[in-house]
Amino acid sequence: MQITKVVGCILIILSSALMGFYYSGELKSRVNNLKELRKLIVLLRGDIRYGNTPLPEAICAIARRHEGVFKGFFARVSEKLGENSGSTFAQVWAEAVNGELIQTSLNRKDKSGLVQFGENLGYLDKEMQLNTLDLYLSQLEDEISDLSKTVKEKSYLYSTLGIMAGIFISIILI
Amino acid sequence: MEGIYCFKKLDKPWGEICSMKTKDEVLKIFSLKLRAILGRLEIDFGGLQEIRLRINSPLAISYNNREYFVTENASLADNPSDGVIISKNEIRETMEYISNYSMYAFEEEIRQGFITISGGHRIGITGKTIIQDDAIKGMKHISYINVRLAHQVKGCADEVLPYLVDEKNRCIYHTLIISPPKCGKTTLLRDIIRQISDGSRYLPGINVGVVDERSEIGACYMGVPQNELGIRTDILDCCPKAKGMMMLIRSMSPQVIAVDEIGSREDLEAISHVISCGCKLIATVHGSSIEDIRSKPVLGELLQNRVFERYVILNNIKRIGHLSEICDTSGNRIYYSGY
Numbered sequence: 001m002q003i004t005k006v007v008g009c010i011l012i013i014l015s016s017a018l019m020g021f022y023y024s025g026e027l028k029s030r031v032n033n034l035k036e037l038r039k040l041i042v043l044l045r046g047d048i049r050y051g052n053t054p055l056p057e058a059i060c061a062i063a064r065r066h067e068g069v070f071k072g073f074f075a076r077v078s079e080k081l082g083e084n085s086g087s088t089f090a091q092v093w094a095e096a097v098n099g100e101l102i103q104t105s106l107n108r109k110d111k112s113g114l115v116q117f118g119e120n121l122g123y124l125d126k127e128m129q130l131n132t133l134d135l136y137l138s139q140l141e142d143e144i145s146d147l148s149k150t151v152k153e154k155s156y157l158y159s160t161l162g163i164m165a166g167i168f169i170s171i172i173l174i
Numbered sequence: 175m176e177g178i179y180c181f182k183k184l185d186k187p188w189g190e191i192c193s194m195k196t197k198d199e200v201l202k203i204f205s206l207k208l209r210a211i212l213g214r215l216e217i218d219f220g221g222l223q224e225i226r227l228r229i230n231s232p233l234a235i236s237y238n239n240r241e242y243f244v245t246e247n248a249s250l251a252d253n254p255s256d257g258v259i260i261s262k263n264e265i266r267e268t269m270e271y272i273s274n275y276s277m278y279a280f281e282e283e284i285r286q287g288f289i290t291i292s293g294g295h296r297i298g299i300t301g302k303t304i305i306q307d308d309a310i311k312g313m314k315h316i317s318y319i320n321v322r323l324a325h326q327v328k329g330c331a332d333e334v335l336p337y338l339v340d341e342k343n344r345c346i347y348h349t350l351i352i353s354p355p356k357c358g359k360t361t362l363l364r365d366i367i368r369q370i371s372d373g374s375r376y377l378p379g380i381n382v383g384v385v386d387e388r389s390e391i392g393a394c395y396m397g398v399p400q401n402e403l404g405i406r407t408d409i410l411d412c413c414p415k416a417k418g419m420m421m422l423i424r425s426m427s428p429q430v431i432a433v434d435e436i437g438s439r440e441d442l443e444a445i446s447h448v449i450s451c452g453c454k455l456i457a458t459v460h461g462s463s464i465e466d467i468r469s470k471p472v473l474g475e476l477l478q479n480r481v482f483e484r485y486v487i488l489n490n491i492k493r494i495g496h497l498s499e500i501c502d503t504s505g506n507r508i509y510y511s512g513y
Contacts, residue, residue, distance in 0.1 A: 054276035057396060081275055086206040086267065089275040122270075125312060126278040 005174060012173070013166030020162015024155035029105035031147045036068050037106075037114075038140045045133040048126065055089065055122050056081040073100040093118030113139060196220065196323060199293035203321070205267035208233065211258060214248035222323055223356070223494075229265055229317040232257020239494070262317075269316055272297050282412075284313050286388075293400050294324035294393025322356075324393065326401045330358070330495060331365035337500045337509060338366065338456075338484055339376040346370055346377065346430060348449065348481060351458040352467055353488035358495035359458040360390055360434055362488065364401055366456060367391070367432050371404020382407045383428030383453075385418030391434055416440035423451050432456045442472050449481060463487060464505050480504075 040062055047058040056078055063074035073096050080092040087095075094115045101111060117136040121129065197219040201209050212225070217237055224236035232254050233244045242250040243257030251257060272289055273280050283289045288298045301316035338346050349366075353359040373379030386392050386409050392399035394411040403409065408426045410418045415433045417440075422428055431448050433441075436457045448455050461467045464485055468477050476482065485501040491513055500509035 048278070052279050052281075054274035054279040056274050056276075084202050084271045088270065122275040122277065124277065125281055129278045 009170035009174065012170050013163065016166030016169065017159070017163045020159045020165070023162075024158040026105050027147075027151055027155050027158065030107065030110070031144060031151055033069060033104045033106055034110065034140055034144050034147070036070060038137060038144065040066060040070055040074070041133060041137055041140065045130065045137070048129050048133070052126065069104050070101075072103075073097070076100050089122045090115075090119040093121070110143070113143075194219075196222075196293065196325075199291070200225070200295060200321065200323060203268060203271045203291060203297070205264045205271070208258075208260075208264055208268065211244060211246065211248050215244065215250070216248075217250070219323075220325070224323070225321040227260045227265060227268065227319040227321075229260060229262055231260060233260055265317060265319060268319060269299075272319075281312060283388075285310050287313075288388070290389040290393065292393065292395040294326070294390055296322045296324065296388070296390060298322065324390065324401075325358075325361055326364060327358075327361050327495070328365060328368070328402070331362055331369055334362065334486055334497060334500070335366065335369055335374060336376055338486075340483075341376075344377065345380070346454050346456070347483035348454055349456045349484040349486060350467075350476075350482040351456070351486045351488065352461045352464065353458070354462055354490070355460060356494065357488045357490045359488055361495060362486070363432060363434060363456060363458050364391055364403065367407060368402055368404040370430060371406040379404070379406050380429040381427070382430045382432060383419075383422035383426050384409045384432045385413055385415050385422060386411050387413060387415050387418065387434065391432070414440075416444035419444040419448050423448065423453060428453060430454045430456060434458050435460065437470075437472060439472055442476060445476065445481065455482075462489070464501060 043062055043065075044058055047053040047061060051058075053061070059074050059081070060078040063071055063078050066074065076096045076099070077092055080087070080096065081089070097111050097115050097118070101114075106114075113136070117132070120132040123129075123132075197213075200219070200222075201213055204212060208227075211233070221238045222235060223239070226234040226236075228234075234254075234257065235242050235244060235250075237250070242252065243254050245251050245256045246258045269277075272291060277284070280289050284299065287300065288296050290296050298318075298320035299313065299316050300318045301313045303310050304312045304314060338349050340347050351359045351363055367382055367384060370377060371379055371382045382404060384391055384403060384407055386394065389411055391401070392403050392407075392409045392411065393401050394409060397411070399409055408422065408428065410422055413421065415436065416438070419431055419433065422431060431453050433455075434457070436442075436445070436459055445455060445457070459467060459473060461470070461473075464477065464487070467473045480503050483503045485499075485505070487498045487500070489496055489498045491498075496511065497509070498511050498513065499507050501507050
């Protein structure tokens, strides 16, 4: 009987600790995802600024060169744009954000920011594109710097809370 | 002497050879609705010259030198009231596809009033111009689109080429192709380039540099020419002619430089530079005759200075691409079709 209780407690503590570590990992991964996204947007800006490259071509080039979590997203946008299927750029972009970024750690706010960014792309002149890209990059910068400041404490907090919650539940049950 | 109908030199009509390719290239730029209608049209796309979209007006095409209106059931009609009416939405969607969802990438082209798409087809656009400091900055509310289909006609320069070859110097003459719009001068230029670059029975292949300001000659798409311009051809795409000619001489040392639609003062200076460097020049210009060109301010000087050694004059009196006459440097006819 005693052994069952001990095993049960260990399992509770273990699973709750794992949950804590998962959220802590997600937080770190979100920062990494945002940094990666920032890098890709900088590449997109470079292609537009230097080569005046149309969006499908620039996005396709990113999808080809990039091997990270956003590869599928950019590849899908590029493929859909090539189909000329009757959807606007913003629709294709939004569809890909909602369909291809499930595996990433971006939260709802990040995704809605990305969708809004897509709504202003391809519109008006080159200056407008660069302004849109710069604005989105500065938003990403702010988000990354805010997160980076707190990520250490928060991830430590999540991990500790996970273990502590496990111990707490175990004590109550015993 | 009978005139040359550039297209008749082919074994098969142009339409049979590449009409499917042309159809695919052209249809993908239209909105879904128009794509479906035009796709069902039972016509040979090789004979299609223009597709015109005008807001709140019927869809019109120019087919085998005749204007038709396209009905909702994808048939041709002579009566405008039978044609399918083009809405603002059709124009907007079509413009998105033409510009590849990226109007900003075509700022310069829009300023000039047309965009060249994959396949070398030229899309003329008009709408409300945006003026800044007395110059056209851009265009908005685009309401009129004219799709002019490009035709690559291999072999259309066969009859012209012997007159352009300088057998003594084993090169070609400085040549000016003169023709009114829609008479096939770019088509002829394209085939001349291909033949002198690949080599023909009159002349072994030589290096040719092409300044393709409007992407019409080579129709480069992502750096790859869609039209065949020969194995010894270097293309400088989307580059202003005057600057491009200088650049090509410095970078690729061509023996022949080919450009389309010359006419500005800068072009004149660049042409002088090309000629002084020992390069041969092939150029085209809008006009109907040598006299017509002589009366133009900038081009008149070129003729006065006897820069060109051959003038090829095209017209469309009976057919597109009809070779009317070829003249030498003094304007004496060395070939005349009779009309």
